[in-house]
Amino acid sequence: MANRITLNMITQRSIEEGVAMEKGKTTPEYFEACSIIEMHDDDVKALGLVPNQLVRVTSECGSVVVKAVRGRQSLYSGLAFIPQGVWANQVVPPRTQATGEPQYSGFPVTVEPANGEKRKSALELVQGAVGLWRGDQ
Amino acid sequence: MPKKVENVGCPYCGVCCDDLVVTVSDDGKKILEVENACAIGNQIFHHATGGERIRLPRLRQPDGSYKEISYDEAVDYAAKVLHNAKKPLIYGFGSTNCEGMAAAAKVAEKAGAVLDNCASICHGSSFLAIFDNGYPSCTLGETKNRADVIVYWGANPAHAHPRHMSRYSIFPRGFFTGKGHKSRKIIVIDPRHTDTAQVADIYLQVKQGHDYELFDAFRAVVRGHEIPDVVAGIKREQILEVANILKKARFGTIFYGMGLCHSDGRNHNVDIAISLTRDLNDFTKWTIMAMRGHYNITGPGAVWSWQYGYPYCLDLTKRDIAHMNPGETSSVDLAMRDEVDAFFNVGTDAGAHFPIDAVKHLKKHPWITVDPNICMASEISDLHIPVGIVGVEVPGIVYRMDNVPIQYRKVIDPPEGVISDEELFERIHKRLCELEAEEAAKGQVKAAPEGVRAESEP
Ligand code: SF4
Numbered sequence: 001m002a003n004r005i006t007l008n009m010i011t012q013r014s015i016e017e018g019v020a021m022e023k024g025k026t027t028p029e030y031f032e033a034c035s036i037i038e039m040h041d042d043d044v045k046a047l048g049l050v051p052n053q054l055v056r057v058t059s060e061c062g063s064v065v066v067k068a069v070r071g072r073q074s075l076y077s078g079l080a081f082i083p084q085g086v087w088a089n090q091v092v093p094p095r096t097q098a099t100g101e102p103q104y105s106g107f108p109v110t111v112e113p114a115n116g117e118k119r120k121s122a123l124e125l126v127q128g129a130v131g132l133w134r135g136d137q
Numbered sequence: 138m139p140k141k142v143e144n145v146g147c148p149y150c151g152v153c154c155d156d157l158v159v160t161v162s163d164d165g166k167k168i169l170e171v172e173n174a175c176a177i178g179n180q181i182f183h184h185a186t187g188g189e190r191i192r193l194p195r196l197r198q199p200d201g202s203y204k205e206i207s208y209d210e211a212v213d214y215a216a217k218v219l220h221n222a223k224k225p226l227i228y229g230f231g232s233t234n235c236e237g238m239a240a241a242a243k244v245a246e247k248a249g250a251v252l253d254n255c256a257s258i259c260h261g262s263s264f265l266a267i268f269d270n271g272y273p274s275c276t277l278g279e280t281k282n283r284a285d286v287i288v289y290w291g292a293n294p295a296h297a298h299p300r301h302m303s304r305y306s307i308f309p310r311g312f313f314t315g316k317g318h319k320s321r322k323i324i325v326i327d328p329r330h331t332d333t334a335q336v337a338d339i340y341l342q343v344k345q346g347h348d349y350e351l352f353d354a355f356r357a358v359v360r361g362h363e364i365p366d367v368v369a370g371i372k373r374e375q376i377l378e379v380a381n382i383l384k385k386a387r388f389g390t391i392f393y394g395m396g397l398c399h400s401d402g403r404n405h406n407v408d409i410a411i412s413l414t415r416d417l418n419d420f421t422k423w424t425i426m427a428m429r430g431h432y433n434i435t436g437p438g439a440v441w442s443w444q445y446g447y448p449y450c451l452d453l454t455k456r457d458i459a460h461m462n463p464g465e466t467s468s469v470d471l472a473m474r475d476e477v478d479a480f481f482n483v484g485t486d487a488g489a490h491f492p493i494d495a496v497k498h499l500k501k502h503p504w505i506t507v508d509p510n511i512c513m514a515s516e517i518s519d520l521h522i523p524v525g526i527v528g529v530e531v532p533g534i535v536y537r538m539d540n541v542p543i544q545y546r547k548v549i550d551p552p553e554g555v556i557s558d559e560e561l562f563e564r565i566h567k568r569l570c571e572l573e574a575e576e577a578a579k580g581q582v583k584a585a586p587e588g589v590r591a592e593s594e595p
Binding site: 008010012013014015018019021022023024025026061062072073074075076079081084085086089090092093094096097098099100101102103104105106122123125126127129130132134 | 149150176177180181184188201253257258259261262265293295296297299328329330331332334342345346370395396398399400401402403404430449450463464467468469470472473486488489490491492493494495496497500510511512513516517
């Protein structure tokens, strides 16, 4: 059975995301900047991941495949980070505590190796969600 | 000869750097060089003339493709969507000028729409806390010139506001803080050891979602009470040490970010941050400031408060009688409850930045995107209307994160034929008036509900 752990997810801006977003959300730069997850080494070990392995992240409202990378920042064990953007928002719960602000930071997710799966592009995720995706054009 | 334009404002983050120098080609069509900007600011200017731009509105066809149409046709389409909707939502405005925001508000009022800005998913919690508890703030200039202790709490300016530290907090030599870095103490409080934490004198790794408790502990200590051995993952001794530094400061500023607004507690986290600031003013001068994200996301709060009395989540369905109640009139909540029947995405990208469930709900109805560039919102829209880039191709007023208005300039012309947000909304407004007049002529005017209007003075 594959390993699976539960982590506390936060999604916030990274400078790579900021630069790539201005270049365009359909660029490879945006893809590489945002379709990633950062975790603590202990959690990476618990999942038995090799560097840059793909993982599936699932929350109460969705699921997404991202690449586990070692970032410049460090997190404590139990905390996970996906940069704000299209991939993060596949799993961000829309509950707002009656303020209008979704639960972008601090929601439980399960993380497991995504064997044999691929990361989807931003367009495929968003257009796919609303029935407009017509395959790689 | 290429032309150098000085004192150019950067249309990206809330730091609103206005010291950029942009070199424009001979023919005034290409941006050759950008000085003083950070990596993101640089990208904005280069992207404007570097790649392919959308020059005409694009209308979705039955086969899913886009077809170019004229601005007149786009204005007509947009006005009809607004006119026919019971409760349209006009959202965004992170990236446009105040002139565009005022024109959009005119449209929202005429259409009986909900008018909201990105604060709704960003610093909206700050507004709620500020309404409840006040805002002992200052300008960035005051921080630069006076502050000797600076706290970044749940904010990562190294990534989100790249020049914030060099212009205003850590590095500049201020009037009363001549030694720059050496005379300042920087405290970073964040669950992540970020690049910002890297340059801090003191870093506290607060447990995610437990900021409120840590603020509470600081308040207790500052007021002379006992606290437990560990609070929110931070040892008592460290809390005492930092509390002492806060009390002994000559002038301090707490800059806080999404770590407070996006976590459990939302506005309550900001509320207690303000209370701590007030407590500290019993000892010395402390101020607090929200790290507003986009360069002019402070703008709609200023413009719409002046127009209607509320900064965001404005329900204008009763036209000139505004009502604001986040949780009820906030974009994501409206979307999730399916309470709106048309969506305008203006100068933002809800397609990328809303939780995908909210996107799916909004997409059940007509979706129109107003933005210079291709983004996720434009790629799922029924209609995409391109506009000029404010700060690059369109001048205008923007409000910096400390509520200081700055006049932005343009350095080049927009691509031929492309209009500004302001002109677009003025034209939609005019078309809406025409549609209303046509209907009135047929005797079926879309009237305001009875009994809600105050009697006008004779
Ligand atoms: S810090 Fe912000 S305003 Fe200044 S150049 Fe960078 S992105 Fe632009």
